[in-house]
Amino acid sequence: MYENGYNVEPKWKEECGVYGVFSRTEDVSGLTYLGLYALQHRGQESAGIAITDGAWMDVTRGMGLVNEVFRHQVPHMENQCIAIGHVRYSTTGSSLLCNTQPLMVNYSGGKIALAHNGNLTNAAEIRHELEEQGTIFQTSIDSEVFVNLIARSRAETVEEKIIESLKKIRGAYCLAIMTEDKLIGARDPQGFRPLCLGKTEEGSYILSSESCGLDVAGAEFVRDIAPGEMVVIDDSGVKSYPFAMNEKKASCIFEYIYFARPDSVIDGQSVHDARFMMGRVLAREAKFKGDIVISVPDSGTTAATGYAYESGIPFVEGLIKNRYIGRTFIQPTQKKRDTSVKLKLNAIRSVVAGKSVIMVDDSIVRGTTSGKIVNMLKQAGAKEVHMCISSPPIGYPCYYGIDTSVRKELIAATKSVEEIREFIGADSLHFISLEGLKSCVSEVNADDMCYACFNSAYPIADGEKPAGDSKYVFEQRKK
Template sequence: MHEECGIFGIYLDNEKDKIARLSYLGLLALQHRGQESAGIAVNSGSNILVYRDLGLVAEVFKEGILNTLQGIAAIGHVRYATAGTNNWENSQPLLQEFAGGSFALAHNGYLINQDELKKYIPLTFNSTDKYTTDSSLICEIIKTTKEKEIEKALEKTVSQLKGAFCLVVLTENKLIGVRDAQGFRPLVLGSIKDGFVLASEDCAFPIIGAQYLKEVQPGEMVVIENNGYREKQILPCPKKALCIFEHVYFARPDSNVFGENVAEIREKIGRRLALEKPVDADMVICVPDSGRFAALGYAHQSGILYQEGLLKNSYIGRSYIQPSQKLREYTVKIKLSAITSIVSGQRIVLVDDSIVRGTTSRNLVKLLKKAGAKEVHVRISSPPVNYSCPYDRDTPGKEELWTNRLSIEKIREWVDADSLGYISLSGLTGVFERNNPSDFCTACFSGEYPL
């Protein structure tokens, strides 16, 4: 069971009645990372209470539920199940007993050594069909360490894990964050009055009045207790493997991921794309929302007018983050509409973040031409996705990857674009200032897997 999720944690010395509401707000800010389920676990100082259910954050948590969740610390989770059944049992956080008491855990990532890990846990775990996630496997391994101190149990556990993972863990008196040795996924630490916050992205901080402190480093564990925090490097980091798709697609534009602002990076990608794949056109439009800043960059660099030619229905989720192709096709059709008065008779550059299955591009080109567009030139702000990603992303098998099966010209013909151009891999990785090209995992483009 792959998972692409958002995680959140908060520790406050006071304001027990506010902990759930602040967690709720933090999860709302991370809703783009998963829309299938949401959950919050709170620690009252003596026990841990978890509430989780299927649905969006605002659907799961009503006023009455939030009133019951009081404590000094909390963790939260929004989930996207990239494979398998979306059921309540797989929602998070998870509550688990261990030798030192109890803990709750929320996880973002995907392990690539599940079969090996299952050899070391009781047969009862392997025979229980409902436990299908990496998160439940991690919880079981923590339990089997027999350690009474959660930090020692976590150190022993993560040393056995292989793949991408960020964890937030809650005990009766501690909030802990852990990031894998390669740093595939982001995790950041912030400060708030009388406490601290952990989150997948720092876009969760302003809404609750928190300030960014630092990025949790690859292989690092951050332990928050007694209104303070301490750091410990528990895994060596021989080489970073930062997921570049965080900047291309996953992260919110106002987030700072891997030390660089997402909106600024996407704008630079668009500028580079305009240099590499120029075209004569009347206007540049984006596929909202993840294509917007790349489209602005393309327009700024090329001198072509930028316009909003597609209208997004704000009440429809992200089409990439849908668990089946049929749902993706349905979502694309209802979430975007063309503004005929703007696009009719125009030669259009349509900028999108990626082509994985081709669903969105084909439908949008058809939509724009039906609205009267004279030409539609598709420009993609990432290289062709040729390989499946085992670390987190729901890239399909090779048989579904269009760029692996077809030439760029054949894809252009299929989506019915007048031209099609992708940014180069060197162009994409070359726009960063604080990260070197070798710091990124680009396996879905190059086939060079870091693990």
Template structure:
């Protein structure tokens, strides 16, 4: 799994999940398509849909983007009142077709379909226990571990079984589960992974982000609470709150990088948080410059905030080719470096003879940042100053975000001055941890483990 991660300079997206319960079975699969399309940024490796068709569960999934996998003929033939969908970036299990989701399993009372965002830190030990008990696994994903545990212990009551399994599994998770009669949403006790509830005139919606609720023509109702189970059926929505206390630990990188800027997660507008981070960054590390621009696209709101706080013009110094392949798939260093130039190009006339500030949301390995700085200097910029709208990434994430081992994280292996020399910038400044937290304008708890090593639970020790 880690080979490809070392070749890219960003944290990788997690996964995106949606669920639809509708009184209009003719549009359910279309709604799932729209929801997954809105969540495509969360995973580009595989996509899939499962739907209740007359009391039976059918599904279709494959490697590729939503528009490639869920073609019109697939959507047209899948009709039913309940459906779930998934887009994936592999964080547990390899990037293979059999690991695509939703995962459909058969048990003594019928079928279940699962779609999962997140990662379990004790999945391997639970898998080993199940295998010792004779269970045969078809995939290498931790979702199948959970599905087996839920199915084996249901005794006809899936909700009760899910509740019991939630007390055993450890890690970050948001699930949508489909039975032959119900749509169920589940969020981990810390609220590490996002999940929200929406409503349409014909039913209810679940999604990783509120932008998907909007894309499905729904009205955002609320975020699912940490540790909460919601059951949606013909009687409406039932909520089962957890009695187990755990301090909320929403993933900070949802606001830094992962989520779409038009989403609201746990009461925080993602765009506003990134914009505020840019303003905080300007106060902490101002530069007398001629131009501010971002590494598109996730750095743009922070760049606008930085620009407006200091009164420096904001412009487009870098243009992104949205159809370029990801740099990590190139087979050698020379082609990887060319891959950055394929993805990004510099507007020479905009940066020439100017002192510029480049704003990015984060740096993981530093290799791409170094190439961008060199490209801007080669285009004639007099000075290149780098500002990062989050603190250095110093620790690996074990909760569903792909980060390399610590020795590959530039923030863990180099000082700020050494990072400046490595990327060959005239200066660099990372936003402080307090500045990042304050940018959310929220008093809720956040998981900051990748920034300070303070994990909300015990994690593997193989960094």
């Protein structure tokens, strides 16, 4: 099909992580390397680090995991004072070296590097306008729109240029931006994606997608960047620039269900505590009786322990995970996902054989992975498999940076709960209720969350669907 002059096909959109360090005393690139390690769960396709000493700026990027990209050496520069880093899952554009981040450009105001987590819903529209005006794009990712808007701005200061650019953008974004003398962070007005600020004992400032990225660097959590806020860090400290803080908040509930690490705290809510409570609520709602409770590791484990705690049924390790295999849900193609399932998990026959098993997982998106796991358990001798899911059925696409962007490929869009149960081969199936899920994030206002993938209540009414609706929207042009 064609939309806005582009030939598009339905594909999936995914996640990223950003990191940044400002310091006159510590190894900023080394800290960024550690931070990206901590955020590796947010992106496994590529990684990159950009650094500056106040005059020169350089970037090192590559395909693969953090330790693979920086296998030989972490980038270094004498007197380096700022670094930003990025781990990527492709949101827009193919998984290619040219689309890795951070992006680095030279423009009339100097040098700038940028790392982006999220998905812009009006990127195709803006890019088309810029191309009509003669702008040349070097990548096929929506993030490049940011740097071009900043470069073209006639505002006087870099802060004003960035804010002017942000006000033209819709959708989900958390940004780590580096100039020769400033580290800048920004979060979209709805607060879809998380971003926080930390400080080390030596006085270094850190920006991270999650608080676990602060912990690995020995930094103290200072605060979350507020939705609609930009912070600028330089030698004078941290300055706050609110640019759109009166918008309706809509942070992503899936950060608590799946994406974030359990040891992170996002907007004051412990991810671990939220997932543990999801398991307790599942036990109250489902009331499944069984011999053992197991999880689909690792994202289902905390909820499974909550189920066991509430029900009194023992939690055991029934599935073994190969720790060297990445997440199947956010692999870039279905073929890779299918292969990963076989390599990733194996049932422990002595644990599950002859047992009525209650299995807890975080979500069912397409149903293929869940079906393979249920079949694996039954082949290992499980008498029954009762499945509990710590999210409601995902029946609608997400356009804000999660891998659920094509409705016809979402199993809950076309099948009832009973039909899903039959499809995956489980003996019973229960999804947590939406109200039950809301009760699990007690430290945040449940009304300030986005549940669009469950109920189609999209927070950005005038831009809920990105033009083109494809990660390849900037690659497949209409002839």
